[in-house]
Amino acid sequence: MKNFLFVTLRIWKYKFLSNCKKVLGNPAVYHPLLLKGNGKISFGKNVQIGVIDSPNYYSHYTYLEARNNESEINIGNNVSINNAFSAVAFSKITIEDNVLIGVNCSIIDNDGHSLQPDKRNDDQPKTASVTIEENVFLGDNVTILKGVTIGKNSVIGNGSIVTKSIPDNSIAAGNPARVIRNL
Template sequence: MGLFSRIKQLCFVTFRIKKYEFLSDCKRVFGKPNLFYPLLLKGNGKIHFGNNVQIGVVSSPYFFSGYTYLEARNENSEINIGNNVAINNAFSIVCFSKVTIKDNVLIGGNCTIIDNDGHDLNIDKRNEGNPDSFPVYIGENVFIGSNVSILKGVEIGDNSVIGNGSVVTKNIPKNVVAAGNPAKVIRNL
């Protein structure tokens, strides 16, 4: 690597990663992912990383902009990421209860997992901060394409594929390809 490449790496990658480590405030983090991209860890809950978790992809959109955002909001909130998980750029999880990502999962760029409504749907309670929340579970060997949103209460079965741009609102069985808004099974594997 030449001098100019090293300077670019230091200024546009290494410093950004260190900045987001400094800005992170989650105190209950277990395990250490391999960082190729900035990671911001927020909240009062627990965040667990398995072995060989990769955050960020160099040759992918959003590499020089944005960051990965993981928030285990409340004391009882928990994010569990298994072994050999590869997460592309601009990924986020907002967790009020529990989000589980099992082993050998691939997640595309600009994906979101949220286990809650964000705000109460009742207009009189919308600003109270305790929306409905239900756990999200992603099975082993799942491949999630880019620009996918996975919403509260969803379970995705082992070995399944979620197509680009999908909004997953209901459970997806194992060994299928699902796509669309809302995501539906389009074929078996």
């Protein structure tokens, strides 16, 4: 009964509130998932949204937005996304195979708004695609900003803000994130 009241009904609610019409694939949804925008959102095989025994399970949701007609969010195979994840694409966000994403992470491929006061309300902020390559692990509370590629097998430490690309087989952490060790 508890699961039905506090989880299943919320999953149905967010499915009803979703408005993205170009969705491919069927992730395993354990946590509410809101799909928004006019672009394309695709899920590979064995994608998991939400983790039951993890923070924010009963209180948050996962938010994926492919804002414009050309916008894309592509999630590969065997990807596990923990609770309270968000990704907003004006151009393209790619998460390749075998990626693990911690609690409360976010990926954004745009500036959101211009820094110039007279252009702050423009609909087209600067954008650059984001790629998370195969077998990457993002710790909790990681933010990845526009134009970043995280190389294969890399690990991003908890609380990091990634502003520049990280090479393959690296451990990076900090604000801004920097490579602290090679694997």
